[in-house]
Amino acid sequence: MRIGVLTGGGDCPGLNAVIRAIVRKGVPQYQYEFVGFRDGWRGPLEGLTKELDIPAVRGILPRGGTILGSSRTNPFAIDDGVERIRATLMNLGVRALVAIGGEDTLGVAAKLHELGVHVVGVPKTIDNDLSGTDYTFGFDTAVGIATEAIDRLHTTAESHHRALIVEVMGRHAGWIALHSGMASGANVILIPEIPFDIDKVCQYVESRFRTQYAPIIVVAEGATPRDGTMELAAGEKDAFGHVRLGGIGESIAHEIERRTGKEARTTVLGHVQRGGTPSSRDRWLATRFGLHAIDAVHDEAWGQMVALRGTDVVRVPLSDATENLKTVDPALYAEAEIFFG
Numbered sequence: 001m002r003i004g005v006l007t008g009g010g011d012c013p014g015l016n017a018v019i020r021a022i023v024r025k026g027v028p029q030y031q032y033e034f035v036g037f038r039d040g041w042r043g044p045l046e047g048l049t050k051e052l053d054i055p056a057v058r059g060i061l062p063r064g065g066t067i068l069g070s071s072r073t074n075p076f077a078i079d080d081g082v083e084r085i086r087a088t089l090m091n092l093g094v095r096a097l098v099a100i101g102g103e104d105t106l107g108v109a110a111k112l113h114e115l116g117v118h119v120v121g122v123p124k125t126i127d128n129d130l131s132g133t134d135y136t137f138g139f140d141t142a143v144g145i146a147t148e149a150i151d152r153l154h155t156t157a158e159s160h161h162r163a164l165i166v167e168v169m170g171r172h173a174g175w176i177a178l179h180s181g182m183a184s185g186a187n188v189i190l191i192p193e194i195p196f197d198i199d200k201v202c203q204y205v206e207s208r209f210r211t212q213y214a215p216i217i218v219v220a221e222g223a224t225p226r227d228g229t230m231e232l233a234a235g236e237k238d239a240f241g242h243v244r245l246g247g248i249g250e251s252i253a254h255e256i257e258r259r260t261g262k263e264a265r266t267t268v269l270g271h272v273q274r275g276g277t278p279s280s281r282d283r284w285l286a287t288r289f290g291l292h293a294i295d296a297v298h299d300e301a302w303g304q305m306v307a308l309r310g311t312d313v314v315r316v317p318l319s320d321a322t323e324n325l326k327t328v329d330p331a332l333y334a335e336a337e338i339f340f341g
């Protein structure tokens with residue numbers, strides 16, 4: 001049987017570990033052949049493939065990115081997108097697809113499943129905002145990178161008596177900001193789930209300066225001020241209608257300087273958080289997801305996604321994972337608030 005594999009959305013440390021595990025189990029245990037589709041949903045749309053056998057996955061476990069390439073192509077935004085995908089699968093004799101992705105890629109997979117395409121999902125995102133799974137791989141690596149960056153920025157903040165703002169990823173969910181901010185002792189953490197009060201932020205900054213210790217503000221890129229109290233730049237949209245974010249850190253720095261008279265600088269971590277080698281925990285989780293995904297294909301568990309519950313890998317309907325995003329619970333945020341100011 002021939003199985004297609006694709007990776008969609010933003011790249012994420014651990015994608016190669018999933019691909020490797022799928023092939024390393026699927027070939028000897030189930031005698032499957034694999035077709036790698038390039039660049040997310042663009043692959044099956046345009047018939048772009050890559051050989052995917054055991055030699056092709058040797059040595060990729062510690063490598064970041066994805067050997068298959070990725071894109072944010074949305075086949076449902078193209079008139080005959082679904083028909084073209086069906087035709088490619090038919091022509092290549094591909095009986096089922098393993099789609100590795102976040103909310104958008106798995107949202108497409110869920111819709112294709114409803115239209116009769118055989119698909120199994122694997123959740124990935126550094127943002128950790130997919131429902132149905134306790135964690136996604138990539139998150140641990142991103143939090144580690146952000147924490148290390150914030151630790152390093154402390155020395156500049158202290159030496160130059162500056163407020164430093166660190167903008168991390170997280171469009172709708174503040175998981176990276178919360179975890180890295182807590183791990184690095186941030187002065188205040190700002191997340192998309194809870195609109196912030198810039199007056200309060202400035203009070204925290206001033207109180208931290210009074211203790212002779214420089215403030216570090218960790219802000220998720222999707223965080224917003226309360227009641228439109230600050231101007232924010234509008235961004236372009238991608239094929240799934242998401243605005244390209246970035247800039248909240250700069251706006252906050254500007255407001256802090258204006259309101260407190262202290263120097264404030266911003267560091268935008270951006271794609272550094274998604275780059276490079278995955279942490280050992282992400283390699284472990286991604287490998288287990290790959291092993292369980294190919295078992296799900298063997299069991300014909302179409303429309304299901306592998307997910308972590310505690311230490312078990314289970315299966316959940318793709319729709320459970322994609323209907324609502326998993327956002328930060330206010331009670332968790334309240335735990336972190338103890339350390340603000």
Ligand code: F6P
Nearest residue numbers: 010102125126127169170171245
């Ligand atoms: O979904 C993962 C993510 O890293 C988001 O946190 C971020 O908003 C987005 O991708 C950025 O995507 P791109 O690299 O396409 O600009």
